[in-house]
Amino acid sequence: MVAIKMTARNLAASGFRQAFLFLLTLCLFTAFVLFAAAQDNDRQQENPLVAQANQVQQTVEIVNRLSADASLGDEALVGASVKYQDAITKARDLIRSIDEQSTEINNRLEEIGGPPEDDTVREPDAIATTRARLNAEKSALAVAKTDLEEAISAANQSLEEIAVRRQELFAEALTKRTRIDFNLLSRAANGLVSESRSASQLVSNWAHFVLREKFWQALGSAMMALALAIFLSFNFNRFFGRHLERGETDPDYFKRVFTAYWATLLPSLATAIFLGASYALFQQFQLLSPKIAALLYTLFLVIAGLVFAWNFCRAVFSPSSWNWRLIRISNKAAKRMFWLTFLLFAVYALDYFMDSVDSILSTSLSITVVQGAFASIIIGLILIAMALIKPIGHGTEETPPSILHQGDNWARWISIPLIVMGSILILSSIAGYIGLARFLAQQIVVTGAIIAIVFIGIIAAKELGKEGVMANTAVGRFMLSRGYEPYQIEQASLIASGLFIFFILAIGIPLILMQWGTRFEEITTFIARAFTGFDIAGLRISLSGILVGLAIFAVIILLTRLFQGWLTRSVFPRSRIDAGVSNSIRAGVGYIGIAIAGLVAVTSAGLDLSSLAIVAGALSLGIGFGLQNIVNNFVSGLILLVERPIKAGDWIIVGSAEGTVKRISVRATEIETFKKQSIIIPNSELINSQVTNWTLKSKAGRVDIPIGISYGADARLAEKILYEIAHQHAMVAKTPEPNVWFTGFGDSSLDFLLRVFLNDIGNVVTVETEMRFEILRRFAEAGIEIPFPQRDLHLRMENGGVSLPGAGRSSASDQEKSETPVSEDTPKAKRRRRTKGATDMPHSD
Numbered sequence: 002m003v004a005i006k007m008t009a010r011n012l013a014a015s016g017f018r019q020a021f022l023f024l025l026t027l028c029l030f031t032a033f034v035l036f037a038a039a040q041d042n043d044r045q046q047e048n049p050l051v052a053q054a055n056q057v058q059q060t061v062e063i064v065n066r067l068s069a070d071a072s073l074g075d076e077a078l079v080g081a082s083v084k085y086q087d088a089i090t091k092a093r094d095l096i097r098s099i100d101e102q103s104t105e106i107n108n109r110l111e112e113i114g115g116p117p118e119d120d121t122v123r124e125p126d127a128i129a130t131t132r133a134r135l136n137a138e139k140s141a142l143a144v145a146k147t148d149l150e151e152a153i154s155a156a157n158q159s160l161e162e163i164a165v166r167r168q169e170l171f172a173e174a175l176t177k178r179t180r181i182d183f184n185l186l187s188r189a190a191n192g193l194v195s196e197s198r199s200a201s202q203l204v205s206n207w208a209h210f211v212l213r214e215k216f217w218q219a220l221g222s223a224m225m226a227l228a229l230a231i232f233l234s235f236n237f238n239r240f241f242g243r244h245l246e247r248g249e250t251d252p253d254y255f256k257r258v259f260t261a262y263w264a265t266l267l268p269s270l271a272t273a274i275f276l277g278a279s280y281a282l283f284q285q286f287q288l289l290s291p292k293i294a295a296l297l298y299t300l301f302l303v304i305a306g307l308v309f310a311w312n313f314c315r316a317v318f319s320p321s322s323w324n325w326r327l328i329r330i331s332n333k334a335a336k337r338m339f340w341l342t343f344l345l346f347a348v349y350a351l352d353y354f355m356d357s358v359d360s361i362l363s364t365s366l367s368i369t370v371v372q373g374a375f376a377s378i379i380i381g382l383i384l385i386a387m388a389l390i391k392p393i394g395h396g397t398e399e400t401p402p403s404i405l406h407q408g409d410n411w412a413r414w415i416s417i418p419l420i421v422m423g424s425i426l427i428l429s430s431i432a433g434y435i436g437l438a439r440f441l442a443q444q445i446v447v448t449g450a451i452i453a454i455v456f457i458g459i460i461a462a463k464e465l466g467k468e469g470v471m472a473n474t475a476v477g478r479f480m481l482s483r484g485y486e487p488y489q490i491e492q493a494s495l496i497a498s499g500l501f502i503f504f505i506l507a508i509g510i511p512l513i514l515m516q517w518g519t520r521f522e523e524i525t526t527f528i529a530r531a532f533t534g535f536d537i538a539g540l541r542i543s544l545s546g547i548l549v550g551l552a553i554f555a556v557i558i559l560l561t562r563l564f565q566g567w568l569t570r571s572v573f574p575r576s577r578i579d580a581g582v583s584n585s586i587r588a589g590v591g592y593i594g595i596a597i598a599g600l601v602a603v604t605s606a607g608l609d610l611s612s613l614a615i616v617a618g619a620l621s622l623g624i625g626f627g628l629q630n631i632v633n634n635f636v637s638g639l640i641l642l643v644e645r646p647i648k649a650g651d652w653i654i655v656g657s658a659e660g661t662v663k664r665i666s667v668r669a670t671e672i673e674t675f676k677k678q679s680i681i682i683p684n685s686e687l688i689n690s691q692v693t694n695w696t697l698k699s700k701a702g703r704v705d706i707p708i709g710i711s712y713g714a715d716a717r718l719a720e721k722i723l724y725e726i727a728h729q730h731a732m733v734a735k736t737p738e739p740n741v742w743f744t745g746f747g748d749s750s751l752d753f754l755l756r757v758f759l760n761d762i763g764n765v766v767t768v769e770t771e772m773r774f775e776i777l778r779r780f781a782e783a784g785i786e787i788p789f790p791q792r793d794l795h796l797r798m799e800n801g802g803v804s805l806p807g808a809g810r811s812s813a814s815d816q817e818k819s820e821t822p823v824s825e826d827t828p829k830a831k832r833r834r835r836t837k838g839a840t841d842m843p844h845s846d
Contacts, residue, residue: 561594702762709750
């Protein structure tokens, strides 16, 4: 661990040697065991599983003896824990194989049967020999299984002890106190002078050697690395230079993050490749001694880190361009944050380089202590200075217009932690807890940088997943040019966003864990175990098996869909099979394909199908006790999810319920009515009842608008106006074209039907309303009357009385059957007019 190495350099150096000796001894013991097993003639005839079990047990015993050394460092303990984990994994695999082979032996013994009970009956020698051999193998496997279980128990106990020892070492390194006084400072100063002389002498000797012996090799290596760097820079600028341009005045956040990503990655990558190529060429031409190689490696690593830090700080704070800044602060605050953040990285990098130099030159511990104390104090002061910056100005010219008048101080959740962490670093350094201070400084700088990068990456991924963002990128424009629909691009953006977040977390989380003491070997061992398999409640789970099972499932489903398409396109059209029968055959093929894909995928994933038989038996028992309805809805839900007669967002009518499908589960389906009511319908009703789906194949639909005009109006003009209204409406589809039908002669009107098609049937109410308003306006301008039903009452005189002929009939019929009306000047005519005025009131049909 870095804190241990920094606080106890001599122990760290010895720890490396002990780790090397530990691994070397382990390899020698393992080789000896394997060689002895290969040379032993007796072992050649024993069961291979028993031999492997003996090897695992011997490996655990060897690791136990080697890890018992109390002076082992953290790295050696991690190596021992990895060996224990490997042994446990192999032992469990062997136990599983032993159980399978024992089952086979028992089956064979049952087939052979026991020895005859009657002693007078002689059994064939072959059968007796076979039974004896099988019983011996069975006993040997049982003993091997017991030994493996004991080895697993011992390994687990040793792992717990190693974990405790590592925690103790970690706590000891953090809590170890060194007294800071004048004598320590004096020894550190003298040691620093001596170290400077040693380093200068080392570099001088190397330079003289290179100039005398390897000048042309060194010059050629430098020129080759420089040529590679120039080539890479040229091509990076050629292919990715447009992503570094900051010409827009108001870019969106995704473009800012994307540009910051390329502005950080490209220069840092070019620098890293140049330094790596130089180091590799120097090593290839044998220009470096061991110490010089270690110094040069550390120096190149520090330079690459500082280049990355410089570009990252410029990308985040953007001191000269506030509109490309990733955080909302003023220009003055951005400049200060840029320099302080880069200074933070520079101080930590310099401390790391000096610590590496101390380790290479084997300097005194006082130099390391004083150096770590000064670095921690400076880092603490930088953190406090960051907390005291006022991020927002007072409306000056340096402040971006979008963040004026938003306050002057950092939020408390930013400033208070910075002040607290800086104070802890300073106080712990002054008190002499250098290990704790350096460990906290490392977490603040390195872990903080990793968290910041992960956070910015997640924000960029979320921005990429927003609606319309990917469509404006080069990938989105390419997909549009290839004929993809906008909704498909949006789906691709969501998938890309999720994969981007997963990729960022898959890299960031292990890096953070490594900063907090987790070794790289532990992470790789965990990943390997996850892919190769681990046991949970007696069930073997393997990520690789799961991925293989999913891949097989997808391939079989794809082949099923291709086969269904071939049936639909080639077989069914050439045969005279009824459409319903062909549809049933196609659906049946789909169900069979899904069943086969599921079984093969489960088997490939390594799951035991016998457990599924137990579940099926329990399910059958539950059905017998009254779960028929639940299972019916469950199966119906599976059919809905697979066959998809309805899907989320469809407009359906089921019985008296009408609305939009919101969610389909395996038990019930939720429908939201147009009154915002939620109706839960069991899936069995959707399967067994008649369902009207307005948007099954597409969202297109037809709208019929009936309209009537008076008998005296121009019918052709009305038809023309209706066509114009239909063609001019933006929501009406161009194909199929609108139609106007003259449907008949009504009682009081000439009846027409305007029929139009919509791309989205969800707009039916809006389209009907707008078109009716437009029809009313255009007919009024053209003088076309829209009639309404009305009744005329006619009176006639019969023998001095008044009768009401044809009362209640339409006006046309009354005119045909009535006689000559009375004079308009008589009192009865006046009463007739008053009666007519009272009865001629409009009303709807």
